Amino acid sequence: MALSQLTIVSPTNAIQKIALSYEVFGPALGTAPVVVVNHALTGNSNVAGLNGWWTDLIGECKTINTQKFTVLAFNIPGNGYDNEPKNLVVNLKNFTTQTIARYYWTALTALEVKQVYAVIGGSLGGAIAWEMAFLEPNRIQHLIPIATNYKASDWLIGNVFIQESILNNSKQPIQDARKHAMFLYRCPAGINAKFKGDFLADKNEYKVENWLRFHGESLQNRFKLAAYKAMNHLLKTIGASKQESDLKSWAQTFTGKIQLIAVDSDLMFTEAEQNQTFQTIRSFSKSEFATIHSIHGHDAFLIEFEQITKIIKKYF
Template identity: 30%
Template sequence: MNLESNYLIIDMAEECYKHDGVLELESGEKLEGFEIAYTTRGHLTTAKDNVIWVIHALTGDAKVEEWWSGLIGEDKFFDPTKHFIVCANLLGSCYGSTNPLSDNPKTGTPYYYDFPNLSTKDIAKSLEHLRQNLGISSIHTLIGGSLGGQVALEWAYLLQEQVKHTVILASNAKTSSWTIGFNETQRMAIEADGTWGQNKPDAGKKGLEAARAIAMLSYRHPEDFTNKQSDKEEKLDGFRISSYLRYQGQKLANRFNAFSYWVLSKAMDSHDLGRGRGGVEKALASIPSKVLAIGVDKDVLFLKEESQFIANHVQKGSYKEIHSSAGHDAFLIEYEQLQYILRSFYLEENEG
């Protein structure tokens, strides 16, 4: 990327944007004000043309250098010495942004089960308010994976010429019945927890553990489990994969909560770029930015064909593929392949 210019230094910061106005939601509900926690890293050029905006996945947060360390950081592909990197905690998430455990201004107590339904379009609209507040007129690259890719695609539609490049990883233009089904089984696990329905921050915690275990089955490919979680000795019980899934469930439940998981999984289900816009193909054709859709060959949750569909229907699209037995999670860990794909994407533009 050719982003060199005169730099106006902005210190690394963890901030919180407070929006006092009403956010009109697709459901017809209203959110009476909201907050978005976000981080900025690096330098903004005087022309403000080097913004890299990253959108995290379902249980991610705004500290992008921690969970995408192989791609973002000093001497990495997106380098804060060259780029101004922004990442916001999504509305509904529990890492500093307004979520079901936030106080409802009407009651002065947490929303809990009264938190409004969010769609990916609603989340994109909240990010648009943040962008305007930051005084960022254009985004050089908007990038996100999974739920983050869905939100990025919605936002790219809203931004139009204000975003130059849109990178969508392991995601889709409309959530498939297959993915909705996986999410529904996870919410059923939460509902089966006897504490779900109580007005307590840790309500549904054991159910969330089970939900995460279910999710892990869709995040990885069977080959990955065979390679990494198979038992070498003969057993009747106490299998390695069982311990692994229980550990992953407990690990998430100790850092996340069932309320945000419920809201954000529902938002993922809602994703349909074509809703109210004449259908998915017409909506994709209305996106003017250069779009790179990256699929994973062994992703069993967001199929590679869904990424190919995006690339084939936007105005300026290209498709690239990650090859990995890690499945859906490959977009978070296959750094060498990602860097090669991204480098080629920008080089092709410069050569063109």
């Protein structure tokens, strides 16, 4: 689909304006229920179609059927997908997931979308979905955060710190940061099953080393350093000002349904912490909890489409 842009005023700086880019799949806005799909750290607004990163879930006659729903996906400002220089994030101080959620609501209002049928996203995208729900508890019918949580854990913040150190000090920052990140996105069982200790004699390296090198070089070819720094920074801002008491208070005001989805092998947002969130809100909200069983770790939200479909199909 064509990439569109909307100029909006920054919610943190009335002088600053940003060009928020987005894509629409399916019926035109205003003609069908709207499903907002939020992308993850290195993702973008291209969620469906030939090269869409969630094309197994979104499209004609698929789980999120673009014959019935209008799918709207924004680009996080500064992710580089729109090649918009003015969106380059230099000062990260006020660049938070809550800020991004405010951008999205400002854009939705400008697009005359008063009610959103569903907000769904995995990882960072799911965290932004949480932030959107906190800001507007009466405008979302279905909140579906996958492999994420409403608040960053110390484990996640520590890994973001390591990523920052690599990005600021390495001679090949994106490549090296991505190599580290891949082991946070996966898990030991999946890595061991995938490579089985194989050694590539012609390259004089282990297959797992070759795989990490490939992912590092691939990201280097499609991502700018400033963009990676900004997206990585967002992870540690998730729910920065929120406590469990805030979550309880919010759950009593949220009028929609909540479907939490965890991955049992997730090292980035553990199943245990997501289940704790569910236990906190279940008495105050219409909420359900489901687990994806996978050896692929955090990345299961990009891989286990059959399991995700079984969980979310009842909403679509």
